[in-house]
Every structure is written in structure tokens, then in C-alpha cells.
Amino acid sequence: MAEPVLLLEGVFKSYGNGVVTEVLKGVDLRVERGEFAALIGPSGSGKSTLLNILGLLDRPTRGRLTIAGEDTAHLDDAGLTRLRGRTIGFVFQFHHLLPGLSAVENVMMPMIAATGRTSKEMVPRARRLLERVGLGEKAGARPNALSGGQQQRVAIARALALDPPLVLADEPTGNLDTKTADQIFEVMREFNRELGVAFLIVTHDPRLATRCDRTIDLVDGRIVSDRRRAGP
Amino acid sequence: MPISWFLALRFFREGRLQSVLIVVGVSVGVAVMVFLSALIDGLQTSLVAQTLGTQAHVVVRPPDEVARPMLASSEAVAIAARVERTAQRSRSIVGWQQVVEGLSAIPSVTAVSPTVTGPAVATRGNATRAVVLYGIDPERFAGIYPIRERMVAGRFEPTGTGCVIGRELALDLGVGEGDRLRLGSVEGASEVYTVAGVFDLGNREVNRRWVVISTRGAQTLLDLVGGVSSVDLRLRDIYSADEVAADITARTGLIADSWMKTNAQLLVALRSQSSSSQMIQFFVILAVAMGIASVLVVSVVQKGKEIGILRAMGVGRSSVLWVFLIQGAMVGLIGSVIGTALGTGLGVLFAGMVRNADGSPTFPVTVSLALVARSAAIAFFTGVFAAALPARSAARLDPAVAIRNG
Numbered sequence A: 001m002a003e004p005v006l007l008l009e010g011v012f013k014s015y016g017n018g019v020v021t022e023v024l025k026g027v028d029l030r031v032e033r034g035e036f037a038a039l040i041g042p043s044g045s046g047k048s049t050l051l052n053i054l055g056l057l058d059r060p061t062r063g064r065l066t067i068a069g070e071d072t073a074h075l076d077d078a079g080l081t082r083l084r085g086r087t088i089g090f091v092f093q094f095h096h097l098l099p100g101l102s103a104v105e106n107v108m109m110p111m112i113a114a115t116g117r118t119s120k121e122m123v124p125r126a127r128r129l130l131e132r133v134g135l136g137e138k139a140g141a142r143p144n145a146l147s148g149g150q151q152q153r154v155a156i157a158r159a160l161a162l163d164p165p166l167v168l169a170d171e172p173t174g175n176l177d178t179k180t181a182d183q184i185f186e187v188m189r190e191f192n193r194e195l196g197v198a199f200l201i202v203t204h205d206p207r208l209a210t211r212c213d214r215t216i217d218l219v220d221g222r223i224v225s226d227r228r229r230a231g232p
Numbered sequence B: 001m002p003i004s005w006f007l008a009l010r011f012f013r014e015g016r017l018q019s020v021l022i023v024v025g026v027s028v029g030v031a032v033m034v035f036l037s038a039l040i041d042g043l044q045t046s047l048v049a050q051t052l053g054t055q056a057h058v059v060v061r062p063p064d065e066v067a068r069p070m071l072a073s074s075e076a077v078a079i080a081a082r083v084e085r086t087a088q089r090s091r092s093i094v095g096w097q098q099v100v101e102g103l104s105a106i107p108s109v110t111a112v113s114p115t116v117t118g119p120a121v122a123t124r125g126n127a128t129r130a131v132v133l134y135g136i137d138p139e140r141f142a143g144i145y146p147i148r149e150r151m152v153a154g155r156f157e158p159t160g161t162g163c164v165i166g167r168e169l170a171l172d173l174g175v176g177e178g179d180r181l182r183l184g185s186v187e188g189a190s191e192v193y194t195v196a197g198v199f200d201l202g203n204r205e206v207n208r209r210w211v212v213i214s215t216r217g218a219q220t221l222l223d224l225v226g227g228v229s230s231v232d233l234r235l236r237d238i239y240s241a242d243e244v245a246a247d248i249t250a251r252t253g254l255i256a257d258s259w260m261k262t263n264a265q266l267l268v269a270l271r272s273q274s275s276s277s278q279m280i281q282f283f284v285i286l287a288v289a290m291g292i293a294s295v296l297v298v299s300v301v302q303k304g305k306e307i308g309i310l311r312a313m314g315v316g317r318s319s320v321l322w323v324f325l326i327q328g329a330m331v332g333l334i335g336s337v338i339g340t341a342l343g344t345g346l347g348v349l350f351a352g353m354v355r356n357a358d359g360s361p362t363f364p365v366t367v368s369l370a371l372v373a374r375s376a377a378i379a380f381f382t383g384v385f386a387a388a389l390p391a392r393s394a395a396r397l398d399p400a401v402a403i404r405n406g
């Protein structure tokens, strides 16, 4: 079997040093390249915490995290930042676009971060991504001038800017109406099918969860069920 | 464009009102600094120039004659209080030609003028005035005093029996160019001179007292044939006068008075003026630094979430640090450019407003390149330093926390 894009072994995470709250209580998880998985669970069960750890924004208290074959334990801050930029795209519940940048500049941001400077070649690639999410016309617009759904499309385009093997999405449709949520979901699905990008999507929407290839259920810091549906 | 520059420019543009306000604040601060410095520099330069318009930088004269009581030393102590300074009659510097040669050889000395000077009386009809004779070589004298440019009538030609006098004396005696007057010394000699020209050195007392004639004429009148009573010097750096004077005394045994000693009070006043201006500038810089820092601190707090996102996008800590340092530097630089322009403009305006009776500026407001460069450098570094703290806190933001709190 090919190397998984994500491998989590016995991960614990607790917060606080006086009163310690253990949020993750031993999580093992393996995500293959090209998977399209939903992470569900009640509020407060630790989904966002888990996603932050997977996204290298936070470190586990205990346990091993391997991303694209690279063990993350020995990496320093700069190393984590580099690995994150190369391998992981983020989509958040709130689009989290930079208000001072145009749509196309927001999409360029991971490329700029990766090379440390802006360059002209980034623009056409960012524009192509925006076209793919159906926002070719809005390249120059500021996030504030876009609707919630459009903002989230820009955020998805941004997550894919560096062609990462994995995109982590934390309730990407949580703030959208059903119709828009479906559209956003479809955009992600397309990227998954056409480019083979793996997605791990946190969602509270059971309807969307059932449309994923895999459903991981996190309850009180433990994975209680992990079901794969038979291929399409 | 490097990422930090790109983001700094975008942030700067995004917080338009904040950016404008803080740039205005820095500009005003820099303007105050430039204006104050220019004003005080100008004021001091013109005060010193005015003072030195009628004073040599260093005057070398023979040592005082000391009355020596013919007593044993123990008794001399008791009686010393009663020993008076002898009345100083005009005396010559021994071997003055060599002295002049020696003084001319000092590198910091730019002009040397041997002078025969002493008290005299000027008479015209029944008007009589006490004056001071200056017997000089015109060429050398003009190297010390800006007298050629200050002639109000006639020419500066104190040769033969021609004399050059000040405006007030001319008025007092009722003489003008071509008129005659009699000069008599306390030694009893007297001679009729013709007024060759009238000067105005900008100092009433000088204009009233100075009578400039030829060296030979003064030597005759003051009974000092072949001698000179003092040597006037002009220096390249006026503030080296004390050292040069001390050096001359040590080497020749002659008395050397520097203008700095003669005008000690003026210098003390100038110095305290400078230090109070420096203090004001220091507080202005402090206020500017606080302004920049507070704006950036607020901006870091406001942008906490965005910084977290940037970090999640793969932007490194050091880049985040630089984004804010650059913003501080930018604010400092833009502010210093606008501020120097504003301060210079203010100075020019001020110089134009405050004028003498004759319409000439009271004093030049001097905005030197050095001043501009210094202010710009101060504003720049103030900006960077003020940004350091907020930049550090921005770089230390935990992206996970920043995003969660969004």
C-alpha cells in the first residue's frame, strides 16, 4: 500500500497546566491519498483540536504525527511551517480571507509564503484556480465585496494554491445556507475527483457526511466509528 | 517583492485612516524637530556672526606690566592687596614681525592682522569725542572684519592721512566723506585726517568709537613707532578659539584672548538654549515613538486572526516580525519626508515673517542637509524601535489560538 498522506498514532492532547483538560484521548487515524472523508461528532468532542494538530498549527501532547511520510516530532517551528505550506491546505468555517488583499492575492498567499516573495507567474495560476471555483470574474474583488459562498470558494482556491496532497476543512459550510453549502461541497468534490486531492472535512451536516467516501466519528476525544463506503 | 514588504504595504493601505493619522503625527513631530533645530541653529549662528562681526576670534597682546613692590616676599603678601595694576600705556609686542609670521603658520589660523591701537580724541570744530584708534594694514584688517561689505559711504582706504570711521561717530561729529577731523592722542601728538569712508559694523558702540587709520599714522600718534600693540586672528573653526589661544600663550608667553572667553556669558546662554531645544526634541521623539508603537500594538491585536491565518498559510515567524518592523520604518520614513518639508516650509515662512526694519531677515533659518538627514534617521529608527515590541508579539502569536478566537 502507498504511503498515507496522514498518519496519526496514539495522539493525546490536553490543555491547561493547573486544571488539565484532556481533549484528545488516544487518536489513531490514517488518511490515504485521494480520500474524501468527513469528520463528525458532537460539539466539544475535539474535532477542531484534532484538525489543528493535523494541520501542524498545534502540537500533540503525546503521540506521533507523520505527514506525507515525514515524522513531525523533530521539526522546529520553521520546519513545521515549511511542511505545512507544502502539504496542507486549509479551509476554515469562517473563510478567513485577508480583507486587505484582493481575491486573487488571497489565493496567491500560500505561493508567496512558500517562495518568500511575490512574482508575476503566480497571478495566472491563482486566476485559473479562481476560474475553477467559478469566480473568474471576481479576481480583483475584496473579500468584503463577496457573498459568503463566494468567499468560501476563494478560500478553497487558496487551500489548493500549492497543489497540496491534503486539504483540511473545518466546517467549511457551517455558515452557509443549504443550497450554497451543497455547491461548496461540490467544488471540493470536484477537486478531489479531478486532482486526487485528499479532503478531511469537519461537518455537522449529516446529509453532507453521507456524501463522503468515509465518515469518522469523534466522541469525547476518541474515534468511536470509522466507516468507509464501498467505491462509487 | 519580498513577502514582508507585500504584506506591510497591504496592511498599511488597508488601515488607511490609522496610517494617515500616525503619519500625520510623525510628520508633525519631525516638523517640530526640524523647525526648532533650524530656528535655533539660525539664531545662534547669526548671534555668533553678529558678535564676531566686530571681534577678532583671538587677540594676541603683550603681557601685562606688573608693578613689583621692592619688598621681601613675606612683606609682599601683607602689602599685596595694595599693589595696583599699572595704568597700561600702549606697548608693543616685542619682535612682532616674527610673532605674526609664527601665528600665520598655525594651520587653523586663516587671517592675521597686526594692529596699533590706543585711545585718542577726535575733534571737529567744537565737537569732541573719545575714540579708539586702529592702525592697520587694510588688506589684513579686511581679512578679520567684514568691513569692506559694510561701508555706507566712501571707501575703505585708511591710507596716508585718510581715516575710516563709524556711522555714529560721523553723525556725532557731523562729518561725511571728504571732511576733515583732528585726531589727538593722550601722548600729545595730533594730526588732521580726511574721512575716506564711513562704515556700519552693526554695533553702535563700535560705530561710535572706532577710527581706522594706517599703521604708520597710529604708530606716530600713539608714540609706538615700529611697534604694534596687538595681533588679531581669524580662525577656521571659531569654537577652537580657546585652544588656539591657550596654545599661543604657552608657546610665546604673550596674552591671547579668545572671543569665547570674552563672550563667556553669550556662550553659556547659547549652550543652555541648545540643551533645552534638545530636551524638547527628545520628548517629541518619545511622543512620536509612543504614537507609532500604540498604533501598531492596536493593529497587531486587530490583526491577530489574520496573522494566525498567514501562519497557517505557511508564512514564517520572521516574516510576520518584518511586516510590522517595515510598517514602523515606513511610517517613520514617510513622516520624516513630509515632516522635513513641513519644518523647512515653516522655517522659511517664519524667516519671511520676522524681518528687520530694513526688510532683511532677522536671522537665517538654516535647514542643513545634515539636519534633514539626522531627522530622517531619527524618525526611521524611532519607527523601527517603536515597532519592535508589537512586531515581536505578532510573531509570537499562536496560530491555532488566533484562528480559534477569530
Ligand SMILES: Nc1ncnc2c1ncn2[C@@H]1O[C@H](COP(=O)(O)OP(=O)(O)OP(=O)(O)O)[C@@H](O)[C@H]1O
Pocket: A015, A016, A021, A023, A041, A042, A043, A044, A045, A046, A047, A048, A049, A050
Ligand atoms: N486552547 C484551549 N485551551 C483549553 N481548552 C481548549 C482549548 N481549545 C479547545 N479546548 C477545549 O477542548 C474541547 C474541544 O474543543 P474543539 O474546539 O476541538 O471542539 P469541536 O469538536 O471542534 O467543537 P465544535 O463542534 O463546537 O467546533 C472543548 O471542551 C474546548 O473547550
Ligand SMILES: [Mg+2]
Pocket: A047, A048, A049, A170
Ligand atoms: Mg470546532
